[in-house]
Amino acid sequence: xxxxxxxxxxxxxxxxxxxxxxxxxxxxxxxxxxxxxxxxxxxxxxxxxxxxxxxxxxxxxxxxxxxxxxxxxxxxxxxxxxxxxxxxxxxxxxxxxxxxxxxxxxxxxxxxxxxxxxxxxxxxxxxxxxxxxxx
Numbered sequence: 001x002x003x004x005x006x007x008x009x010x011x012x013x014x015x016x017x018x019x020x021x022x023x024x025x026x027x028x029x030x031x032x033x034x035x036x037x038x039x040x041x042x043x044x045x046x047x048x049x050x051x052x053x054x055x056x057x058x059x060x061x062x063x064x065x066x067x068x069x070x071x072x073x074x075x076x077x078x079x080x081x082x083x084x085x086x087x088x089x090x091x092x093x094x095x096x097x098x099x100x101x102x103x104x105x106x107x108x109x110x111x112x113x114x115x116x117x118x119x120x121x122x123x124x125x126x127x128x129x130x131x132x133x134x135x
Contacts, residue, residue, distance in 0.1 A: 034083045035076065043075070051075075 008014065040051075052075065055068035100106075 031080055031083050031087075034087065035079045039079045039083065043079075 052068040052071040053066065055071060056066075057068060058065045
């Protein structure tokens with residue numbers, strides 16, 4: 001029983017996941033700082049308010065329906081997604097493309113080997129099927 005637990009803990013996937021969670025938690029501070037200290041003040045300068053909480057507030061039988069809170073949450077989500085994309089994903093993709101060009105790796109060569117294997121298996125099975133045709 002302990003050997004199985006030890007094997008589980010020492011698998012690369014578990015360690016990778018633990019590192020990803022720790023780095024993700026630390027990176028949250030960076031993304032929040034970018035959104036709260038740069039992007040939200042910029043939006044506030046454009047529209048005159050740092051959020052839309054009071055926008056479209058309706059009283060319904062004594063209950064406050066606040067569409068503005070939803071709008072603020074959607075805008076915050078889009079800002080965080082844009083910050084992650086433009087600050088992390090886009091530069092990382094460009095760096096990988098430059099590295100691949102420098103090493104002479106074409107996009108087809110850098111494809112996932114499992115996907116390539118599954119594609120080959122699919123093509124073989126399709127060719128062996130009655131009236132089989134290749135995809």
